[in-house]
Amino acid sequence: MFLKNCWYVAAWSKDVDRELLGRVLLNEYIVFYRKEDGTPVALENRCPHRNLPLSEGRLVGDDIECGYHGMIFNCDGDCIHLPGSETAPTWATVKRYPVAERNGWLFYWPGDPSKADEALLPDYHQYNENEHWIKAQGQTYVNAGYRLILDNLLDLSHLTYVHGSTTGNRAVAEMAQLTTELDGDSVRVTRWMEDIEPALAFRQYGGFKNNIDRWQMSQFIPPAYININNGSVDAGVGADQKTRNHDQGDWGFVVYHAMTPETETTTHQFWTVAGHEDKVPEHMRELFVEQMNNVLREDLHIYEAQQRAIDMDPKALNRDANPRGTIPADEGLLAMRRVIRRRYGDEKKTAQAAD
Numbered sequence: 001m002f003l004k005n006c007w008y009v010a011a012w013s014k015d016v017d018r019e020l021l022g023r024v025l026l027n028e029y030i031v032f033y034r035k036e037d038g039t040p041v042a043l044e045n046r047c048p049h050r051n052l053p054l055s056e057g058r059l060v061g062d063d064i065e066c067g068y069h070g071m072i073f074n075c076d077g078d079c080i081h082l083p084g085s086e087t088a089p090t091w092a093t094v095k096r097y098p099v100a101e102r103n104g105w106l107f108y109w110p111g112d113p114s115k116a117d118e119a120l121l122p123d124y125h126q127y128n129e130n131e132h133w134i135k136a137q138g139q140t141y142v143n144a145g146y147r148l149i150l151d152n153l154l155d156l157s158h159l160t161y162v163h164g165s166t167t168g169n170r171a172v173a174e175m176a177q178l179t180t181e182l183d184g185d186s187v188r189v190t191r192w193m194e195d196i197e198p199a200l201a202f203r204q205y206g207g208f209k210n211n212i213d214r215w216q217m218s219q220f221i222p223p224a225y226i227n228i229n230n231g232s233v234d235a236g237v238g239a240d241q242k243t244r245n246h247d248q249g250d251w252g253f254v255v256y257h258a259m260t261p262e263t264e265t266t267t268h269q270f271w272t273v274a275g276h277e278d279k280v281p282e283h284m285r286e287l288f289v290e291q292m293n294n295v296l297r298e299d300l301h302i303y304e305a306q307q308r309a310i311d312m313d314p315k316a317l318n319r320d321a322n323p324r325g326t327i328p329a330d331e332g333l334l335a336m337r338r339v340i341r342r343r344y345g346d347e348k349k350t351a352q353a354a355d
């Protein structure tokens with residue numbers, strides 16, 4: 001179940017250049033490249049002649065020459081040259097996808113191109129390229145469906161059990177007051193913890209010796225984006241409830257994730273974990289990046305293991321989680337799933353009406 005009329009991250013902008021990049025996204029094979037002037041292009045990655053992926057061919061100026069029989073396609077997806085012929089066949093076209101770039105990510109629009117409005121691009125990932133933020137960043141290929149990753153990021157009680165050597169401790173799971181809010185189609189889960197023991201990372205980087213007040217805000221933005229803010233102050237100092245969603249207090253960090261399904265059970269995950277330079281002492285920056293990379297690996301292990309268990313469950317619909325019940329911490333992820341289901345239904349209705 002994929003939403004189509006939305007922007008998805010296709011790649012880090014820096015990874016798309018004058019080489020042809022073939023990538024499967026939402027079960028479609030797409031080739032990405034840049035024109036000579038740097039403009040990104042996304043085309044269906046299947047030659048309409050004998051179906052060789054166009055990414056097996058080569059760039060000729062701004063066009064692609066198929067690597068099998070030499071048809072040339074321009075960046076609108078139209079064949080403009082058939083070797084040995086005066087004219088190009090009109091049937092020889094491939095689909096062109098709208099693309100756009102913002103803050104280090106290259107986005108593409110898999111749905112109706114007439115709806116691809118750049119005003120709909122997400123902009124939560126504001127520090128992706130900011131030099132004043134110390135960043136662990138990457139792209140992870142995940143053998144799990146995108147909703148399992150969203151689940152993970154909307155229930156941060158898992159820090160206690162999955163990231164106990166860095167950001168989690170028992171208090172995170174046991175002591176949080178949980179709030180789940182809907183803002184349009186965005187779901188925001190806030191976890192507020194008062195007077196708790198600081199987890200190791202908070203002692204290491206934040207220098208806390210005593211208990212802290214700590215907050216986590218995890219926001220889902222359709223189709224599959226997550227924006228997380230983490231902050232903390234000495235216990236009792238207080239933190240303005242209104243600024244908690246974007247303020248890190250005395251120590252904290254931001255986390256950006258963009259999940260782009262490859263198939264129902266595999267996902268490209270693009271991510272950044274960033275701490276402001278004032279909050280990550282210079283001599284600890286390498287350690288911060290290493291630890292945050294490790295946090296991502298710890299999560300990867302979890303959702304890939306979940307997917308393997310789900311794949312062996314004959315009752316799991318669409319190879320997605322098949323829970324026998326829910327717990328209070330599921331509130332945010334259940335809200336997220338309701339949004340996706342409703343939007344999916346809306347897209348289906350619109351498509352049927354157009355047929």
Ligand code: FES
Binds near residue numbers: 048049052068
């Ligand atoms: S397969 Fe591309 S030109 Fe024949």
Ligand SMILES: [Fe+2]
Binds near residue numbers: 158159163
């Ligand atoms: Fe995690």
